[in-house]
Amino acid sequence: MDDADLRSWGPALVSTDPDVMASYSRDQSRFTEHALPEAVLAPASTEEVAEVLREAARRGLAVVTRGAGTGLSGAANAQRGSIVLSTHRLDSIVSIDPDEQIAVVQPGVVTGHLRAAVAEHGLFYPPDPGSVDSCTIGGNVATNAGGMCCVKYGVTRDFVRGLEVVLADGSIMRTGRRTAKGVAGYDLTSLLVGSEGTLGVITEITVRLVPRPAPPTTVLATFSTLAAAGAAVQQLTRAGVRLSLLEIMDRTTLSAIESMSPLGFDTGTAAILLAQSDDPDSASIAALAADVCRASGAEDAVVSDDGREADLLLQARRLALPALERLGDWLLDDVCVPRTRIVDLITSVEDIAAREDLVIGVFGHAGDGNMHPTIIYDEGRPDSRAAALRAFDQITARALELGGTITGEHGVGTLKRAWLGTELDASAARAHRLVKQAFDPDGILNPGIAIPEPWSPIA
């Protein structure tokens, strides 16, 4: 772009520096297509976002909106002939209202910063994706991010009351409300949450907060068979044990963690469950959870109310992906199955790993059935790369067979785009295309993302 081109974007910061553009050209996913954008734009106000969108529409350039780039499905990957609109300068916490238990924030606020800021008011913003200390709330809203809190608290959508959005034509729309309830019109807020940058650019978010919970009590249960761990998850649900966290890690994941940061997990352990309660009576809930685990066949179930021990255990859980990454190149999956089918899924993953001669670790949010099979392969070997892709597709297909979904929390992006049409029926696929067309008739917003293939604007 020449100087006149650059000036036409309005007052937003523009960069066409190749190094900058390269670093803004993709998120943290693997196997997802990306290209150098035409420019990186960093507007600092809603009005600047609107100017950028109007100019992009005028030039027929696609707009890929980007938060912190921590996404895992390629939804923020630059496309050929696109600009990247980065929200990092829209980074104000506009207000925190302890009486209404809401906060108003711009999309570029780091999720961890929001959590810290509301904690000073005795409040809690639950959603906690793995990247909570670096991801931004705008990206969380765009992907409807989850995390470890969901078994008790739900996902990002459950905490979004209202939005300010710049639409494809540069017009500014407010959705939702500040009040606890409201049914005036369609729920455009929920439609926009998780729409992966395809319906508008979110410029302000009103989130619901909850009172800060009690310090948690933690349970670590170890199992010598997968089946026993699966039975424990089922029995914990059946018994109505009110947990705020219920995570699982399989043998492969534990062994990777052990070789990175020894915590003393037995090599005979097939899986562990990590559970927490943050209710006021967390001690008795945790004791009950431990009992249920033992009755389901746990080798051991240890309860701890020591904050440092709990942090250590959660830290081990957060090491799952980094530890697996040390074993080679990785491809991270994100499927969600009915809670009762977790063991079926993990067993299938073991079979697939053996068949394809790959290491695949499984960890995830057992309480929700949301699993992250992580395929380790060798990028330098085409056969290994091909095997990784085959394994990925087989796992995704198996999740659907088990009554699950292709993506529990990472989103469709470009990684699962080819699968979306399999999950959706023909009417739902058509409805997606029509909604996309209604919001973005020229198809400039993240074209092709989150829409079942083959994608094209409906004429």
Next chain:
Amino acid sequence: MDDADLRSWGPALVSTDPDVMASYSRDQSRFTEHALPEAVLAPASTEEVAEVLREAARRGLAVVTRGAGTGLSGAANAQRGSIVLSTHRLDSIVSIDPDEQIAVVQPGVVTGHLRAAVAEHGLFYPPDPGSVDSCTIGGNVATNAGGMCCVKYGVTRDFVRGLEVVLADGSIMRTGRRTAKGVAGYDLTSLLVGSEGTLGVITEITVRLVPRPAPPTTVLATFSTLAAAGAAVQQLTRAGVRLSLLEIMDRTTLSAIESMSPLGFDTGTAAILLAQSDDPDSASIAALAADVCRASGAEDAVVSDDGREADLLLQARRLALPALERLGDWLLDDVCVPRTRIVDLITSVEDIAAREDLVIGVFGHAGDGNMHPTIIYDEGRPDSRAAALRAFDQITARALELGGTITGEHGVGTLKRAWLGTELDASAARAHRLVKQAFDPDGILNPGIAIPEPWSPIA
């Protein structure tokens, strides 16, 4: 319609009996337009619904979908040249899965029946609109119904995982999922919840359930000033007191209840708050709630863990509308304001009542700020009728001024249609029209409802 006409609807039950049609021509709202339909159709399967919609589209007849007719905004009122599609024969509980904590139900199931059926599995379906024993789950989903549970549990939308929907062209679409999490594509489920019959006919609903809570402990707090009651609501929130119910009734409502069913409320009482906790530690939470009420200026705050006493108090709360109805003709409002502005709203309602020389009782869900000002007037006197309408508009306007919404849980229907365009900005209003057009291009589904005026299909 002649016999050939009647047969063309397929196997669905058809009635053109004027008495039947009259009884299906409106819901329980007042001041809402309605007309005799051309016919009442009662399909007994999804496929029959699809046939009805295809035939309606062929004939250019509008389709007004109706649950039990307990709505309060006129969204199920028959229109000129419409048929009424009643869901009462789609009344099966398809399945209840205790392990996944979900139930699959048809729309004609009475909400109270679903609650009773899942209770046998130790599970709880929280949404509890006032008409819970007669309304149907399909109507609840279509209006995103609330109730007294929302302060803890949320509204109907928070419990809907997935839907089967027949679209305007007769095609059948599934949205959502059975799993706890899932982000594959747009949240069409949330878009359809609360869409008041304008985007499709819901034929099956997958709802999320929760473990059955402990028996509640109840607090009754009486206040000699409205300001003290308002302060108590604010302090209960600030203190993070985890209530499962927080209701308010004003002096006018109490006095109406007292004259219908004497419970011994003091005539000096300006308002009462009724609170419950159903947490395992409900006794200590209720004690804390009573303390907070006293510290905020309550005359009295009584804690009870006696189930019969609690039932009696809730019964009194449920009498609010029937008791006010005895005073004359009534027009029920449903606004939601920030919790901290409840007193401002009630005070304004008192001013409006004085100015218009009307009795207006206020009761509602204090914990959510969702208030039901109930205007008593004389239908036989045009000046009284006009005053009621003026009061209604003034209350709605005041709710918006206070940062609230025109409808907290009853929906827009025909009653608040003229107000929707005031709450939505121009971009949001346009987005509503475009979404409507995407789903129902010929405008046969409940035309005009839930869409900002002036409504017409976009050419």
